[in-house]
Amino acid sequence: MAQTVPSKIGSTQQARSPAETLLSIRNLRTAVSQGEDRFDIVRDLSLDIFPNEIVCLVGESGCGKSITALSVMRLLPTPPVRAIGGEIQFKENDLLTLSDKEMRKVRAEDIAMVFQDPLTSLDPVFSVGSVMTEVIKAHRDLDTNTARTMALEALQEVGLPDPEKRLDSYPHQMSGGMRQRVLIATALVLDPDLLIADEPTTALDVTVQAQILEMLLEEQRQRHMSILLITHDLAVVAGVADRVAVMYAGEIVEQAPVDELFEDPKHPYTQGLLHALPHISVKREKLIPIPGVVPPPQMMPPGCRFAPRCPYALSRCWQERPELEINAGRPLRCFNPQPFVA
Amino acid sequence: MKRIAGRTLYTLLVLFLASVAVFYAIRLSGGDATAARLVASATAEDREAFRELLGLNEPIHQQYFTYMGRLLSGDLGVSLTNSSDIFKMLTFHGRNSLILGVTAFTLVFAVGIPLGILAARKRNTWVDGAVMTFSIGGMAVPNFWLALLAIWLFASVWGLLPSAGCCSPRQLIMPAFVLALEGIALTVRMTRSAMLENLESDHVRTLRAGGLSEARVVNKHVLRASFIPIISLMGLRIGQIVGYALVVETIFGWPGLGQVLVNAVLRRDYPVAQFFSLVLVAIVVAGNWAADIGYSLANPRLRKT
Ligand SMILES: Nc1ncnc2c1ncn2[C@@H]1O[C@H](COP(=O)(O)OP(=O)(O)OP(=O)(O)O)[C@@H](O)[C@H]1O
Ligand code: SF4
Numbered sequence A: 001m002a003q004t005v006p007s008k009i010g011s012t013q014q015a016r017s018p019a020e021t022l023l024s025i026r027n028l029r030t031a032v033s034q035g036e037d038r039f040d041i042v043r044d045l046s047l048d049i050f051p052n053e054i055v056c057l058v059g060e061s062g063c064g065k066s067i068t069a070l071s072v073m074r075l076l077p078t079p080p081v082r083a084i085g086g087e088i089q090f091k092e093n094d095l096l097t098l099s100d101k102e103m104r105k106v107r108a109e110d111i112a113m114v115f116q117d118p119l120t121s122l123d124p125v126f127s128v129g130s131v132m133t134e135v136i137k138a139h140r141d142l143d144t145n146t147a148r149t150m151a152l153e154a155l156q157e158v159g160l161p162d163p164e165k166r167l168d169s170y171p172h173q174m175s176g177g178m179r180q181r182v183l184i185a186t187a188l189v190l191d192p193d194l195l196i197a198d199e200p201t202t203a204l205d206v207t208v209q210a211q212i213l214e215m216l217l218e219e220q221r222q223r224h225m226s227i228l229l230i231t232h233d234l235a236v237v238a239g240v241a242d243r244v245a246v247m248y249a250g251e252i253v254e255q256a257p258v259d260e261l262f263e264d265p266k267h268p269y270t271q272g273l274l275h276a277l278p279h280i281s282v283k284r285e286k287l288i289p290i291p292g293v294v295p296p297p298q299m300m301p302p303g304c305r306f307a308p309r310c311p312y313a314l315s316r317c318w319q320e321r322p323e324l325e326i327n328a329g330r331p332l333r334c335f336n337p338q339p340f341v342a
Numbered sequence B: 001m002k003r004i005a006g007r008t009l010y011t012l013l014v015l016f017l018a019s020v021a022v023f024y025a026i027r028l029s030g031g032d033a034t035a036a037r038l039v040a041s042a043t044a045e046d047r048e049a050f051r052e053l054l055g056l057n058e059p060i061h062q063q064y065f066t067y068m069g070r071l072l073s074g075d076l077g078v079s080l081t082n083s084s085d086i087f088k089m090l091t092f093h094g095r096n097s098l099i100l101g102v103t104a105f106t107l108v109f110a111v112g113i114p115l116g117i118l119a120a121r122k123r124n125t126w127v128d129g130a131v132m133t134f135s136i137g138g139m140a141v142p143n144f145w146l147a148l149l150a151i152w153l154f155a156s157v158w159g160l161l162p163s164a165g166c167c168s169p170r171q172l173i174m175p176a177f178v179l180a181l182e183g184i185a186l187t188v189r190m191t192r193s194a195m196l197e198n199l200e201s202d203h204v205r206t207l208r209a210g211g212l213s214e215a216r217v218v219n220k221h222v223l224r225a226s227f228i229p230i231i232s233l234m235g236l237r238i239g240q241i242v243g244y245a246l247v248v249e250t251i252f253g254w255p256g257l258g259q260v261l262v263n264a265v266l267r268r269d270y271p272v273a274q275f276f277s278l279v280l281v282a283i284v285v286a287g288n289w290a291a292d293i294g295y296s297l298a299n300p301r302l303r304k305t
């Protein structure tokens, strides 16, 4: 499906100064409490997002992508999950220290989010239009008619067929793809600077996936907003990303511009993900999946979290924890990187 | 609309079947109808003549049609024991039962829903614990026992309320609460769990991501979504209240339909027993129908546009 999405591979990425940063996550630590015990789901996670770019956060299921996004939105299921350390700098503020009221202003207005499952993410008992106007009116001092007009425009923009009629529709009257468009329209209606899209197309069928991604790209270009796109699908990443952060077991293990990452993946985990991808491994007889699964937060290995699944693990890897360090110009968390053999 | 029409047809069918069942149950329940009217020394011939007079010797299906025909033409008949007009009994006792039943039904939701919301909003605090303890207690205590306990405490020991009788507000308090308690307890649970489920649901997270205040999210969206399961159980609550009314009205000497029915059955006054059984069944069936319609209207998935 990557071919149906306009390719961004090869787009040039100029160097940016920190002053330009839109969102800057620094050493984020998010943990789950279970009785007396506390386990890190996200550990020491740092990530910058600049204006007008698409950053992809990739990793297998259960590696903490959604929890990272929910930490930024301050929508974690607290208790038991709580952000307990680090900073999330957005413009001038550390989101983690804002009051609930201030944080509510940030949501939708500055940072909007689209969730994983369009089938359950819409309010089943209120019409599309009434929820959208409610969101608008929570932020802007507008009368209902003006707000409804804004909602209608947003629905038109995301390419929802028959938007006028859909204002009065309920979720059950729409397909999954239409519902996802409604969710995206709701997220974009206040023109946020950053959109966090958590696997926005995973639940949809392949043709609809491509259309939705295309539409997201188009919106991003027009609005000059940034997107943090969460996905476990590298084909999607290749199609849309400017930069990629690869996440494993709650940590970022490698970060690079998209073309560099696909050309020369350095982390054994990234290499494993690419080996498991059909488009990259055409030359080989069969795909090589990474053996094993992501360990749950309660059972993290003490050294490198990838060691149990890593083909290049050294004895050091089992005892010592690698830091995210600049290696050949990109952040990398590995003691023993090896050249990539496609 | 189609669903509502369908449910209405279905309800009428249930009503018909229920009336047949009630009719057969009363006729076949044994006992001698003549005992209600004739003195103990009446001869076998007298009794036979009396049965003939009442049409009790006809085939039972014929009796059913004769009875229903009269009923639908407005002739409700008279009591065997004291010849009182059944229609008059219906209006007098029906009014009393309506007062008691509606009060209890209102209490179930007026007390149960706010308590459930409170428990959900204060989940895992002592408030939640207290409300849930009350709820579990309310479900566990049998209502006849509760009635006796209430009479003993509030009437005998503290002298706060009259122990029985009808129909002043002070006399209403105890029977209404006793009748409502189990319903309140169940509604509290239902409301709390529906609220909690919705509080953590994906669609509520979307609203939070839209920057809506928590108060708005809870009081409008979570509550509205939680109403759907609550309404769907309103019909059950009506059935429960009607059933318990037999016991509660008798204990509190509240002259309602339940008391009439219990007395009529004890005295083998079959026209009265039969008619009031039918009335109570009709109330339950109609209540379920109303709750079902309410459910369809509250739930957009069922409300055809
Ligand atoms: N409410 C919660 N309570 C306890 N643990 C949780 C909770 N939510 C998530 N986790 C744990 O956190 C880890 C990361 O979960 P997360 O949902 O962020 O994964 P993900 O990368 O988004 O995966 P997917 O691709 O399946 O969405 C998982 O191990 C999960 O078990
Ligand atoms: S640190 Fe060691 S175990 Fe971890 S990814 Fe690198 S080589 Fe593999």
Ligand SMILES: [Mg+2]
Residues within 6 Å of the ligand: A065, A066, A067, A116, A198
């Ligand atoms: Mg996820």
